[in-house]
Amino acid sequence: MPNPASLADDPAALRRALIAARFTLDGISDCLGPMASQALHREQRLPADLVTRDDTSPVATLVRLFALGLPVGVRQLDRALPGWDTARLRSAGLVRTDGSRAHAAYDLRPYGEDDHQWWVVSDLSEVMTGEPLPVDHVLGIGGASMTLASWTPRRPVARALDLGTGCGVQSLHLAGHAEHIVATDTSARALEIAAWNAALNGYEWDLLRGDLFRPVGGAEFDLIVSNPPFVITPRTDGVPTYEYRDGGRVGDGVVRSLIRQLPQHLNPGGVAQLLANWEVPEGKEWRDVVGEWFDRTGLDAWVVQRDTQDPAEYAELWSGDGGLRAGATGFEQLYGAWLHDFEARGIAEIGFGVITVQLPETRRRPWKELVEVTGPVQSPMGPAIDAGLRARTWLAEAGEQGLLDAHLTVAADVTEERHGRPGAEDPSVIVIRQGGGLRRAVRVDTAVAAFVSVCDGELSTGQALGAIASLLDVPTDELVRGSLPAIQELVADGLLLTGA
Known part of the structure; x- marks a missing residue:
């Protein structure tokens, strides 16, 4: 060590x-x-x-x-x-x-972002050693850790928790905006390497060993980040359990357990940002499966599914992740164990995504949004996540009347596309497109397109919709009911700004 x-x-x-x-x-x-x-x-x-x-x-x-x-x-x-x-x-x-x-x-290399540069120690990769990884391997800077760092909002906070810290990558990022950092892991080796990285980069973190929230007792935090050991691994003999990726639960149980415990460890207004895999059984839809995780938690939830794999793709990925490639002795047995596990539990698909959670500051009904975005997004995503949390919270607290009274403006990165048949007088498709954030492309009708075109902050939403109703010769109440859901979506994702 x-x-x-x-x-x-x-x-x-x-x-x-x-x-x-x-x-x-x-x-x-x-x-x-x-x-x-x-x-x-x-x-x-x-x-x-x-x-x-x-x-x-x-x-x-x-x-x-x-x-x-x-x-x-x-x-x-x-x-x-x-x-x-x-x-x-x-x-x-x-x-x-x-x-x-x-x-x-050990692997030692520089790592950083625009404003910071660090040096990170981790275990040698299987590419460097030419051998399969040991089960206590401490992972370095990988795609998942960089994704989580990119998506985490960087609000200044007093107390932050890095749950499942590994070599300490997320804690390095937290050091720029958190006054006090607690980092936990089940792996003693990971915590020793994280301590080395803290010392090497001039930081002091509280490093605690244990499963999920057990090491922190009843402590509460303003920000919790976690790249948990979310890999769905068969709990059968002969399948190696890698500490950096396997949480020791059946299926996606580690993430479900984490989410269920979040309300007890977030301060009001506190945010949790984490990565996850989830299983989708035959005959079910991923939004229903993941949505149930938040029932009766009182948490605001924003889940973005980024990718899906069928059981065979997933088995191939994680069978080979530790360095055991196709054709090597033991690969087919390991591959088969994953396939058998998924088949036995009726799993049709595995999803990967980013989960943003917030404990509301006020006593209100929590909001929940689950979307699929598989294409490129803004990098870093943290500023868009922060803005999206604030916009969704404003919508939940302001209600329909608050939205009607708001004076909205169009974000600078928004464009409009119109498509129609050659020679047609009116477009058949109108799309409002976002350049940053999740890069949403929202198909809208003529009324909503007209509304967006007049969002310069002068008229309230209600006044603008009333004027458009008169121009289209439709009842105002009818146009408001038909347009508000689309306007709410545009506000939530930052295409329209409230100024609040």
Whole structure:
């Protein structure tokens, strides 16, 4: 294990050495070039290997050691990190030596966003070791962790919880807007590596071991983020249980349990952001399955399904996730265990998505929205999630009359498309399209299109609909009833703004 005590005397020293060696996001990009950089993001090492093979610069040496998992000369490594030579790296547990060669004991690489750059330690991937992962593997920066970080709203908060922290990626992001961070995990190894990453990047987190909310007792938080071990794994002998992805429950039970406990651990107005898989049995619809998770919780819920897989696709993905590929000994048995488990429980489909939850500040009926958005979305999504929470909360509290009294404006990223048959006098299809956020494309009728066109803040919703009813020669009440649901949808997703 990496040794946090080895950093306790001067945790900034290694950061300074890494920066001096240009082992940074920009430095690595400049060293590798665009093609090798993109290949490495796809976990293809060869282009980066070829580019750095004859390069003895500090950054190339560190890329080969920590990003590619290739041995480097001890003397070469000593020159790459003055003040953090091979002996000190070995004492810290980051490298091991074999005569004149040094080998990475852990993956170490820079990671960041526009305003921050960090360095993250995690276990070596199976691409680097060439072997299947051990069950106590601590995952590094993956697609799921980056998705969660992108979708999390970044409101300033007093207390935040990173549930299932792994190596601590979400806590790094939380450090920019949370005064106090608690991070939990069931894995002792994950917490030790998270402690190392906290020290390396100059942070202090409360790190607690245990299942779901058990380690925090009755504590409440303003923001909870979780990339939980949501993978649906057969609970049968011979199927490995990876700590970073398997929660030890049948089916999607770990996420259902998490959601049911959220009301006891969110402050009023508090938000939870998490990723999840869910099972859809034969004859059921995913919205009904997931929607039931929130019944009688009192929580506002916004669920976006991003992808679906049939049982065979899902089994192939997770059978091979740990490094056991098709054709390898044991692959078919593992694949078959997943298929048998899904068949025995009548599962037709597995969904993946992002769940946003809010505990209302006021005593009102909670809102619930479940949508499917499989295409590209804004990056980062956090600002759109924050705005969407506020808009939906405003709609729930203002009610129909509040919406009629509101003076709405059109968001700057909204455009309108009209489609019709050649020679037709009127369009047959009108679409209001959003450039950011979830990039919604909402098909509307002539009345709603006319309403959107006059949303400049001058008229209230009721006044504008009344004027349009007169122009179309239809009863105002009838047009209001027919148009308000579409207007509510446009407000909720940020195509129309309330100014509230």
